Amino acid sequence: MMYGGSGTQSRRDLAIEYQAQIPTLRPSIHARRANMTVKFQDLYGFTVEGNVDDVNVLNEVREKVRQQGKVWWALEAEKGANWYLEGHISTTLKSSLKISSLVNAITLKKLIRGGIPPNLRPRVWFSLSGAAKKKSTVPESYYNDLTSAVEDKVTSATKQIDHDLPRTFPGHPWLDTPEGHAALRRVLVGYSFRDSDVGYCQGLNYVAALLLLVMKTEEEAFWMLAVLLENVLVNDCYTNNLSGCHVEQRVFKDLLTKKCPRIAAHLEALDFDVSLVCTEWFLCLFSKSLPSETTLRVWDVLFYEGAKVLFNVALAIFKINEEKLLMAHQVGDVINIIQRSTHHLFDPDELLTVAFDQIGFMTTTTISKQRKKQEPAVMAELDQRIRRLNSNSNDK
Amino acid sequence: MASSGNKNINAKLVLLGDVGAGKSSLVLRFVKGQFIEFQESTIGAAFFSQTVAVNDATVKFEIWDTAGQERYHSLAPMYYRGAAAAIIVYDITNQASFDRAKKWVQELQAQGNPNMVMALAGNKSDLLDSRKVATEEAQTYANENGLFFMETSAKTATNVNDIFYEIAKRLPRLQQAPNPSGMVLVDRPAERAAAASCCS
Ligand SMILES: Nc1nc2c(ncn2[C@@H]2O[C@H](COP(=O)(O)OP(=O)(O)O)[C@@H](O)[C@H]2O)c(=O)[nH]1
Ligand SMILES: [Mg+2]
Numbered sequence: 001m002m003y004g005g006s007g008t009q010s011r012r013d014l015a016i017e018y019q020a021q022i023p024t025l026r027p028s029i030h031a032r033r034a035n036m037t038v039k040f041q042d043l044y045g046f047t048v049e050g051n052v053d054d055v056n057v058l059n060e061v062r063e064k065v066r067q068q069g070k071v072w073w074a075l076e077a078e079k080g081a082n083w084y085l086e087g088h089i090s091t092t093l094k095s096s097l098k099i100s101s102l103v104n105a106i107t108l109k110k111l112i113r114g115g116i117p118p119n120l121r122p123r124v125w126f127s128l129s130g131a132a133k134k135k136s137t138v139p140e141s142y143y144n145d146l147t148s149a150v151e152d153k154v155t156s157a158t159k160q161i162d163h164d165l166p167r168t169f170p171g172h173p174w175l176d177t178p179e180g181h182a183a184l185r186r187v188l189v190g191y192s193f194r195d196s197d198v199g200y201c202q203g204l205n206y207v208a209a210l211l212l213l214v215m216k217t218e219e220e221a222f223w224m225l226a227v228l229l230e231n232v233l234v235n236d237c238y239t240n241n242l243s244g245c246h247v248e249q250r251v252f253k254d255l256l257t258k259k260c261p262r263i264a265a266h267l268e269a270l271d272f273d274v275s276l277v278c279t280e281w282f283l284c285l286f287s288k289s290l291p292s293e294t295t296l297r298v299w300d301v302l303f304y305e306g307a308k309v310l311f312n313v314a315l316a317i318f319k320i321n322e323e324k325l326l327m328a329h330q331v332g333d334v335i336n337i338i339q340r341s342t343h344h345l346f347d348p349d350e351l352l353t354v355a356f357d358q359i360g361f362m363t364t365t366t367i368s369k370q371r372k373k374q375e376p377a378v379m380a381e382l383d384q385r386i387r388r389l390n391s392n393s394n395d396k
Numbered sequence: 397m398a399s400s401g402n403k404n405i406n407a408k409l410v411l412l413g414d415v416g417a418g419k420s421s422l423v424l425r426f427v428k429g430q431f432i433e434f435q436e437s438t439i440g441a442a443f444f445s446q447t448v449a450v451n452d453a454t455v456k457f458e459i460w461d462t463a464g465q466e467r468y469h470s471l472a473p474m475y476y477r478g479a480a481a482a483i484i485v486y487d488i489t490n491q492a493s494f495d496r497a498k499k500w501v502q503e504l505q506a507q508g509n510p511n512m513v514m515a516l517a518g519n520k521s522d523l524l525d526s527r528k529v530a531t532e533e534a535q536t537y538a539n540e541n542g543l544f545f546m547e548t549s550a551k552t553a554t555n556v557n558d559i560f561y562e563i564a565k566r567l568p569r570l571q572q573a574p575n576p577s578g579m580v581l582v583d584r585p586a587e588r589a590a591a592a593s594c595c596s
Contacts, residue, residue, distance in 0.1 A: 160465060163416065167437040202465045203439045241470040275474055276460075279440040288439060330406065332445045332458050382470055388506055389499075 042346075043118060044213050044292040045173050050344065057346040061293060064349070069117035075107070084108050085127055109304070113356060115348065116300045118293075122215045129303040130231055131223040143219040147186045150193045157192035157200035161185060168205040175209050184209055187222045191229075198229060201238035203283035210287050214296060233307050234371060237283070241382045248282050248310070249275045250374040251367065255311055256318060259359055263318050266326050267334065274318075276331075277338050281314055289342040290351075297348035308367045309355070316355035317342060403453035405569050408460070409560075410441075410476045412500040413485035414493035415464030418519035421550035422485065423461045426560055431551050438463040441475050448557075448564045455564040457481075476504060481513040481563045486534075488518045488547060489526040494534065501541055513566045514543045515559055521547040522554070 037049050042058065043065070050058075075083060083104060116124050126132050135142075165181040174180045187208050192200045207228070211221040229238065236244035253274060257264040267274060280288060285302070286295045301309045318325065321341050328334045345351050411419040420435050420442070427446045441462040448455045460475040462468070476482060482504055486497040497516065504514060516538045518529060531547060538545035544562060548555040 160415070164437045166434040170434050170436060201467060202437055202463060205437065206439070238467075240467055242467055243470075246470065271478065273474055273477075275471075276441070276443070279471060279474075283439050288436075331408070332406075332443070332456075335443045385470065385473065389503055 041173075042292050044210075044296075046169065046292050047171060048291060048346075050346070054344060054346055061347055065115065065117055065293070068115050069119070071111070071114075072117055072120055075111070079104070082127070084124060112300050112304045113352060115297050118214075118296075121296065121300070122217075122220060125214070125224060125300075125303050126220055129224065129227045131220070131227040134227050134230075135219075135223045143190065143222055146193065147190045150189055151186070153189075153193075155192070155199070158189050160202065161188045161192070161200050161205070164202060164205045168209050172209075175213070180209075180212075183212055183218050183221075187212065187218055187225060190222055191225055194226065195229065197239045201242075201283075203280075204238060206284045206287045210292070210295065210299075213292075214299075228303075232303065242283075243378055243382060245279065245282055246378040246382065247371050247374045249278060250378065251370045252278055252282075252311060252314060254370060255315060255362075259315050260318050260322065263322055263325050270329065270331065270334065272331055272334055277335060278314055281317075282310060285310070286313065286342075289339070291343070291346050294345050294348040294351060297352060301352070306364050308362055308364050311362065311367065312355040312359050313351065315359045316351055317345075319354050319358060320351070403569075404456070405453065405567070406456045406458060407480040407564070407567055407569075408458045408478055409481040409483065409563070410460045410462065410479045411483045411485060412462055412472065412476070412504075413464065413483075413517075414487070414490070414496040417464070417485040417487045417490075417493050417497075418548075418550050419464070419483075419485050420461050422483070422517065422519060422548060422556060422559075423459055425550045425553055425556045427459070429553075431553075440468070440471060446560070448561055450561065450564045453564075455567065457560065457564075472503070473507070476512075479509065479512060480567055480569075481515070483515045483517050483559065483563070484543075485517045485519050486529065487520050488529050489520055489523050491528045494518075494529045498537065501543065505541070511568050513563050513568075514541075515563055516543045516545045517559055518545070518547040520549060520551070522549040522552045 037051055038055060039047055039049050040055060040058070042048050043062065048054075048058075112124075139145075162185070165185055166176070168184060169175045172180070175184065184205065188200055188205060191204075191208075192198070198204075204225070208221060208225050211224045212218065215221040215224055234244045234248060236242070237248070238244070253264075256274060264274075286298055289295075290298070298309065298313050317338065321337050324337045325334060328337055411423060413419050420438055421431060423442075423444055424430050424432060424435065427444045438461055441460045444459045444461065446457050446459065448457065460479075462472060462475050482500075484497045484500045484504075486493040501514065501516070504512065516534065518531070518534050534547075535545055537543075544566065546555045546559045546562070548559055550556060
């Protein structure tokens with residue numbers, strides 16, 4: 001059966017299915033005693049390795065997700081199915097409604113930071129991110145027309161996509177099947193023709209794969225990818241020189257110096273460039289580093305509050321590890337600390353609490369100003385590299 | 397400790413080369429002794445560490461396995477900055493990957509560290525039937541450019557440990573008097589021989 005068909009029948013709730021298959025994880029007595037590593041599947045079907053404590057954390061997270069689901073459903077029962085849209089688009093509403101929409105907006109921001117339940121994610125993301133609006137501006141058949149028009153075309157983008165399909169979350173029970181590969185291919189190839197400046201950039205394979213798992217229909221995953229690249233993230237994150245990504249890295253370094261001065265000074269002394277670990281976070285939006293539910297909790301906020309939240313989260317990862325990092329004296333140790341920590345952040349609240357309560361508020365305007373400030377330096381640096389390479393090859 | 401004449405040094409090593417040349421496979425073979433057909437694609441670069449014993453010294457390689465897609469090349473300086481060694485990898489069955497390797501050599505020569513030990517690896521040497529790049533051609537190029545050259549196979553493990561070992565031997569710090577300034581001394585065994593978690 002097609003995973004992402006448009007019929008309601010195929011809109012299967014994958015997350016729920018996984019929950020049903022693996023109710024509560026019970027590590028064996030043997031595993032408890034030996035404190036050994038156990039392998040288990042998380043909410044979205046990814047195999048993770050962890051110890052007994054991790055399993056317990058994951059069980060608690062499942063329970064929290066269930067509780068949070070109840071809160072959302074209760075609100076829906078009280079305020080109507082699409083209440084959250086009111087809080088979002090408050091401009092055209094009558095003044096009598098404005099207060100209620102303001103209340104909704106505040107409720108909504110808090111609620112979203114608390115997490116969107118997996119079974120509501122497709123609907124909430126699709127409308128709040130602007131993907132629904134984007135889709136509504138083109139003919140109904142846009143996605144089908146696009147994918148069927150380009151399916152046999154061969155470009156450098158399609159070659160790279162084909163190379164990466166079996167390398168995108170290998171071993172995942174749905175993504176790593178012919179059906180999963182085919183769906184991911186259509187989304188990525190389709191997008192590469194929609195925006196030829198982006199074409200295809202490695203990293204998008206992981207982002208699109210996770211979008212497919214959440215949205216459950218290819219077409220909606222495609223529009224989420226479109227809104228992400230065209231509206232949510234900074235420009236040129238994924239184009240030719242990744243210049244947007246270079247800008248984000250510089251902004252991040254400044255923020256780290258400001259928000260976590262001790263860590264920044266210590267890493268500086270070790271001659272450790274934080275971009276060595278952060279670049280991947282910004283290009284894959286944490287999907288390769290954090291456990292799936294934690295990543296998606298970041299994305300919940302990302303789609304509602306914008307790309308600045310990536311900085312909050314990245315700073316939080318350093319902050320959480322402050323004491324350990326200050327004790328590290330080698331590059332390898334720094335990397336191991338960060339990687340071990342990100343792989344084990346099974347409890348999203350542990351991360352998000354630090355990201356939003358301890359890091360402090362940063363407005364989109366402040367961040368935009370910082371980006372503007374860094375752009376010329378990035379352009380100059382990239383330019384210089386190209387010129388050096390060219391002059392060098394002329395010499396030869 | 398470094399008391400009994402043992403030297404323990406850390407060496408940053410970067411792998412560069414075309415997409416699909418086999419950089420990740422070489423690292424996996426060297427660090428874990430495995431070969432996996434479909435590894436997760438690398439974004440930015442993945443970090444590994446592995447230790448090699450050379451005579452009375454221990455070299456701990458801090459390895460950066462970079463991603464190959466063209467647009468990622470703008471990130472490369474961050475990985476080769478300060479590197480003591482580089483392995484430039486091409487696929488012997490793919491001429492374009494050899495041309496790409498030469499470009500990397502030029503880039504390193506232009507802006508890398510002049511003392512950097514550079515090795516050229518002609519990978520996939522098990523695929524003799526589809527060879528496109530002659531051994532002599534690569535050897536000549538390597539000689540002309542002061543590179544050290546080996547044909548390797550991540551699949552069969554041929555020359556994989558050897559190339560890292562040869563690099564370790566050539567590190568300037570191993571050939572100088574013990575304890576040159578700036579040398580980092582390591583007084584404990586390498587943790588987890590294989591950094592199982594790469595930069596993911
Ligand atoms: N036959 C053969 N295949 C190899 C060898 N090394 C790598 N490969 C294959 O070549 C492809 C690309 O390898 P990979 O390590 O991902 O290349 P990278 O892009 O340079 O990191 C994979 O399908 C590997 O299985 C080798 O020595 N022999
Ligand atoms: Mg690779």
